[in-house]
Amino acid sequence: MAFKGSISPMPDTSNEEGSGSGSTPNPSTEQAGTNSPERASDLLLVVSFYAEPVRTKIIELSGSAMDELTKLAVSEGMFWQPKQNYETLDAVQYIRHFGNVDGTLNEIIKMVEIGEPEYLPFFNSCPIETELNLKQATPAEAYEVEASRDSAYVRMNPIEIAEWLMDVEKWSNVFYKIVSRAMNLGILLDGVEGSLDGRLQVMSGEFHVPSALVRTRECYFARYSKKLSDTTWAIVDVSLEKFFPHPSINIRRRPSGCFIQFMPHQGFSKITWVEHVEADNRNLNSTFKDIIKSGFAFGATRWVSAIVRQYEYSQTLKAKYSPPEDAVKRIGEAGRMGMVKVGDRMMRKLCSEMSGAMRNQWFRLPPSSSDIEDVRVAIREHEAKPGKTSSTTLIFSTSQWFPIAPRRLFDFLRSADNRPMWDLLSRGFCVQELSYVAKGKDSANRVSLLQVTDDMDHYVINYIQESHTDISGSYVVYAPMDKSAVTELLEGGDPEKVGILPSGFAILPDEIPMDDGPHSGVASILTVSFHIFDYNSIKSAVPSQSLHVIKKVLRRTFEAVKAFVFSARI
Template structure:
């Protein structure tokens, strides 16, 4: 017979095991090992042996208190008994009473011993299975995580062949669509394994916790992974700005707050995009362009970012247009940091994706959420750039439209870093139309301290044409036309000259695009570059900076001197633009063409306005010049918010390679040019023009050379002389310069 108390002890063990079995479904990797060790202490041999040792013991009358001291005689199951039970277990892991009795009779064991052995065996099998499954899942999770990190790095490090900067996805060697699908599959796998519900914006997000951590450089509390390598969009050489670089990813604690901010920003953007009077006040010149009524805004919307600090003013505008691009491509441009900063290179001087919190669902950007930092500029060293640290959230709406909302995350930084500019909910709604067109409605809403802007540029900034919705929409319209032109598979009739193949045309467009991006990144007051002011009359100071160019096949090696100056001209912007882009008037201002005859060798039309075009110019020098022929690549572009004429001397041999459809990425370019902005912000530009003249000159072909004062003086006089020539050629009364105005 069994002793009741001993039986209870075994019974307790047995329940302990059953409980463990039930709890196995809650096993986490951390406590799993301890649990397994507990269970291994009860292996399939030990329990029945204890049972056996106590069976038939003659100590019923023993004092229970004495029992622990008594040495017990444990005898194991025989090898034969174990083998027989193992065989039976394979056939039937859950024997019933009758089977247990029969097996016990055959093996000379009590039915209860049989019962315990089978219970222990089942528990052991369960532990082994779960341990195996756990390690499999962990290995699979690790593999997917590494794959995903690898894809991220590949995306981040892919160098754009044309500029050495990060590549736009379209230029990559691997198939983008395949990558998208693969990444979506990985995401679904990881979501499944981590038990993440992807229903919401991605509630708890999977983070790459094994990424190296480092403290923030900005004095922000907490830590975060550094930005992905290679995503620094400082494409063209210059010193990289420490401020943008030192931004680190959000902390885990910040992520739920970021999601909430993004969701409420999306709601606000949708309401702002659809509202009419009295929230928006139409501009007299153009009913499409509207200014926000600040009082109405304060009444209508909760202040999610808190009140406006002292010395900060609001700038908010809305604009819309129909553009020649389908909505899917537009969404992709806006959500891919490299394409976005390339298309808007005149406005976005640098941008980084700091962290991707959600990639969206299966192959598209619906639900995508990314933390970004960007620097916005006007093409003049006299207007400080605006930096924003923000989250961008993309969502598809039922009616086939998409919305992309940005909102600043400065509230998550420490109080010691007060931003000069923050974005209230801003962004755009994209509505797909037939025939590959889209309607874009843009809302731009910032709070900014713009007291450092030069007086000459204040009317432009106050009008909203410098940083407002109109500038984004006008740039997008023009760029969409340029894309449509670049997509042509044959040579359109309006193109003329030496371009004979569609491949040659595409190569030339790509080369010109790199030239424009490079010019724009070097002409503003970006924090990544330090301008030194050379003393002038005070109003038209020349600012210079040097960059060392090395190991960049798209730039000549050596010391490059950039020089820029901005000034007012009492002439409408269109007149200045037409004068500067026309090859026939080039000799009137271009000192370097040395009075030679300039001919247009090739012309590519880039949109409806004849001012949007690319030209290849040949300068025939005078007889006695050592250089008989020089080629100049030029792109001119214009819209209602401003115009550019950008050019660079190119090597004839290199240009022949491009014209035959060869790779334009190894053509070394040093772009110079002009940015022309309206002075009064009116569409006619009645108040004259703001002209920025910028030169880049290779002053020494050895990158380590010291800059000589002589070369600075030469460039200074070159730029001053060019300015004088332009002023006298386009005329106008120079004495009424508005820069002296308050």
């Protein structure tokens, strides 16, 4: 195992996909600022400045974190209590066994305090830290512990999963429903003979739930990968904020990560994820408060589900295509691949745009007499392409609670038959699912080609729609496409060149779901996000006519959902 003599920063990876110049108005102060590679590199300077003995202590800390993760992952019942569909940590047993887990950190803190205090860089921090900033740091009593464990099986080799986690670009791509932004800041230890076994790196991450109303979580951490046996790997994260503190950091990662056990006779890997954090949950949006404080919103189930979804996506791309028997329009292999890839692009873009990530820089609409509260808006300016003029688009989003099971709401929103009830462009028309590509075991997980026609059967517009549901949440994302664009895509056109402005829905349970069946959960938190062209807005303001459109679209959408919820409860 080689010890690297220096650290060099690596580029950051953002999940934002092609949003143009991204000029935005009056950002909400909660999420203002951008991640700066120059500021992030300050962490490397801090680590280099304390080359010894702090660097050695970081290595020791990562080793002890790996030991803790392994014990928590393989324990059959000593540390964990069943809670609905996953497990939560037994705090008493944990303290009895591990005690002060971060004793190493205490030594580091003492060493750091001997000299001038150094503070961990934050995405939007100022160059100079002050004593005032230190006084504004989150008090220790404000942090709440969230700890959960979940597992799943995928037909993959452990090293493939390890590569997803240790490569920052792959990590961002696989976990795009959770990770808003990630940076690999440098490598402290090389792996054995250049492999991932024994590799230790320093990273930063920004994590989100699918709503602009929820503040993202950010932290800096060490990630350590180790091959424990011929069939077992583990990748552990442990927070660095405790000895390189910064007042704006709102999460501390206790030893968390992925434990992978390969079963050669079955050809499967069992993935066990442990997510253990201390989080500042003050000032939470009331709609999301319970599901966040339960540990589910940022918990192990969402991480495991992301791995399963990525595996299913890769299998869909590899599978031999057989058109569904109930399809109205039969499409070829090229069209299938194009639909799947455009659907994946739409889903990624929607998750990026509807989150509270700092780069989105939302601003809040003034309250109105409408019962739709806390609407967030962002303006995007898109640079002109050759032969075309520049354009401006509006993204607007909000979240509301509805007393209906998440799966029932998901099935309502994804159905072509129901679309005219809530979609203004389809109102009064007929919507038909022409064809679809299934993704995974659940038949509702699919990419669909929808067509809208009038009462004379005249063509109006097409939609590409992707729907996906699992125990961690449900999504319906769509984008309008004209006939020529659809034809080009189905005939093998480049799916990366298809222009899309995705809109859609994200549905979370308002409490920990009992299972992933159709009646799982008592109620739902529905987040809507619409992305439309707007020729009236400029980068500094949204005119009144555009505000009228925003309110009209949201009002009619929620009216349709409320009508469905009322009829479903009769």
